[in-house]
Amino acid sequence: MQKNIPNYFIENQSIKEKTYYKMGGIARYFSTPSNLYEIQETILWCHSQQLPCSILGSGSNSVYSDENFSGVILSLEKLNHWFWETDEYLFVEGGVTNTEIAEICLVANRAGASWMFRMPGQVGASVRMNARCYGGEISQIVKNVITIDQYGYIKFYTVEEIFQGYKLTTLMNKPEIVVGVRLYFPNKSAAEKLLKHMYDCEEDRHRKKHFYLPSCGSTFKNNYSVGKPSGQIFDELGLKGLKVGAAEVSQYHANFVWNMGSAKTNDMLELTAIMRNKAKKELQAVLELEVQPVGLFQKEMYQKCGMEKLGPSYEDANGKKWVGLFYYPNNFVTKLFYSNNEFPKILYEAPFFEYFQTPFAGRPDVFVSICQLISFEAAKRNPNKPFLQWKTFTIDNPNKIFSIPAPEKYQKKNHKFIDELWKYSVSEIFFAHPEKPKTSYLEFEITPNGEWIALEFDGIRKRSAQNTKPNEKLWDSLIINEMCIHFHNDKDLRYVFGMSFTYNNLKKVISDQQNYIYFQCALSLGYAKYYLSPAWKQEKNLHFKNMKKIKDENLKADFHQPAKFWKVKLF
Known part of the structure; x- marks a missing residue:
């Protein structure tokens, strides 16, 4: 019996109720997380219970096995938050639908997304497969992608690191969930023009009967070496109307397979x-599935459909094949991952987001990374050796972003350790103990010029006895990295500053038994500009009737919320 089932899990969920195709068995557990923390909790729960896990967006491009899914299906249906960072940059969570993005851009008079109108699916899956139609391609509008991998680590990518060509990305064979996408729409357009294109796309889909019966759209990818689309190939082979059970090749588009009402997977x-x-026998056309089978399948079916082209597979004790999984319980692989002795390792790298996610509040070109320099065991054996490295970096002029420097009086005295440094423009990191976050956490702040402060807390905003007055001598082994300039990938200029921590610096907040630590990165840039990484969804104080009071309350950014910090396991 599984223990400690999260409260956003549904047990024994019918899969056919959640997918476009209206086919599939029963999911033992169906997870509906609404934020990054619940996604991570779902992943780590699958690890602890040794259960397979798959990812379900809107189910517009996946077909689940008729066999019951004996693990966890992680649904992105509630990961649907979005906001304009600037006039041109739109941040969307992975569960926002393609149609919603087209509509959001229509309201803002932004060109570049009208082709997505009525395209089935969510943006996360569209990024993963580099979706395209009606002259548009998702790679044309993406700037950055944020993922969570099968071990619960957040990763950050630029557009160049993701897209490789026609319906081809580096994510297609990686067990990572697209949880956030930063989209770029630099051009404005009249609403009438955008709306006409949206309606033209919708009308074409209706004309081709895309929504006539349940399907997943194109069943096979186009093989351009053949010289003609897959639909044309099947049409020429006379396959329109061909049936197996209640599944039928569409009479209107030969690359569509319909569920006529009671079809099984x-x-x-x-x-x-x-x-x-x-197609292979008569035209020597080798075609790959575009629709993704998920779940447990007979080996014969696996081979006949060419599922080996769709990513990793796993064989169960009965010789059946698990395909389309995000995570498969394999103790050997997991132990190998965590025992890998190659250091340094990046534990976290991501951009900052405005604290309140206020529309058009701006986006600083500032990023943060946390790197583990040596193994956890080595750090305990050498407690004063650099263990974790925290870097803040920007590709913009740091003086422009960190616009409120510490007063010159500190510089004249060569005084770098400054209490209440938050009054100036700083980057901050918090570390908290996983088992007692509210009573044991640390705060570090630093400016690009290397001014810094370190504080220890025994309660929320309650400084420990030895830190009532900040004491620089307590942090002798901590290394301050003032701003330096280097190039990333030999081309991107970066201004970098940060700190390196020893085991002794952090032992108060590390769980020795589980090797876990909680952290939270933040920016306090002055002029009421506050940012987080990773971001939280801020809840409105809806009980206030006075709107001005709501606004005033929400202007008080509070970074001291260790229960919301991000969890990482140390290697």
Whole structure:
């Protein structure tokens, strides 16, 4: 019996109720997280319970096995938050639908997303497969992508690191969830023009009967070496109307396979196997599935449909194949991952987001990374050796971003350790103990010029007895890295500053038994500009009737919320 089931889990959920195709068995657990923390909790719960896990967006491009799913399906249906960072930059969570993005841009008179209108699916899956249609391609509008991997670590990518070509990305064979996307829309357009294109796209889909019956759209990718689209190939082979059970090749588009009402997943896959074999046998056209099978399948079906092209597979004790999984319990692989002795390791790298996620409040080109320099065991053996390294970096002029420097009086005295440094422009990091975050946490602040402060807390904003007055001598082994300039990937100029911590610096907040630590990065830039990484969703104080009071309350950014900090396991 599984223990400590999160309260956003649903047990014994019918999969056919959650997917476009209306097919599939029963999911033992169906997780509906609404933020990054609950996604991470779901992943780590799967680890602890040794259960397989798959990811479900809107189910517009996946077909689940008829066999019951004996693990956890992690749904992104509640990861649907979005906001304009600036006039041109739109941040969306991975569960925002493609149609919603087109509509958001329509309201803002921004060109670049009208082709996404009525395109089934969510942006996370669209990024993963580099979706395209009606002259648009998702790679054309993406700037940055944030993912969570199968071990619960956040990763950050630029557009160049993701997209490789036609329906091809580096994420397609990586067990990572697209949880956030920063989209870029530099051009304005009249609403009438955008709306016309949106309606043209919708009308074309209706004309081709895209929504006539349940399907996942194109069943196979186009193989451009053949010289013609897959739909045309199947049309020329006379496959329109071909049936297996209640699954049928569409009479309108030969690359669509419809569920006529009571089709099983096995019906649909048997039909696709016939289509694939006929194209190969008669036209020497080797076609790959575009729709993603997920779950447990007979080995014969796995081979007939060419599922080996769709990513890693795992064989169970009965010789059946697990495919389309995000995580599969394999103690050997997990132990290998955590015992890997190659250091340094990046534990976290991501941008900052405005604290309140206020529309058009701006976005600083500032990023943060946390790197583990030596193993956890080595750090305990050498407690004064650099262990974790925290870097803040920007590709912009740091004097422009960190615009309130510490007063010159400190510089004249060569005084770098400054209490209440938060009054100036600083980068901050908090570390908290996973088992007692509210009574044991640390705060470090630093400016690009190397002014810094370190504080220890025994309660929320309650300084420990030895830190009532900040004491620089308590942090002798801490290394301050003042701003330096270097190039990333030999091309991107970066201004970098930060700190390196020893085990002795952090032992108060490290869980020795589980090797976990909580952290939170923040920026306090002055002029009521506050930023977080990773970001929280801020809840409004809805009980206030006075709107001015709501505004005043929300202007008080509070970084001292250790229960919300991010969790990482140390290697």
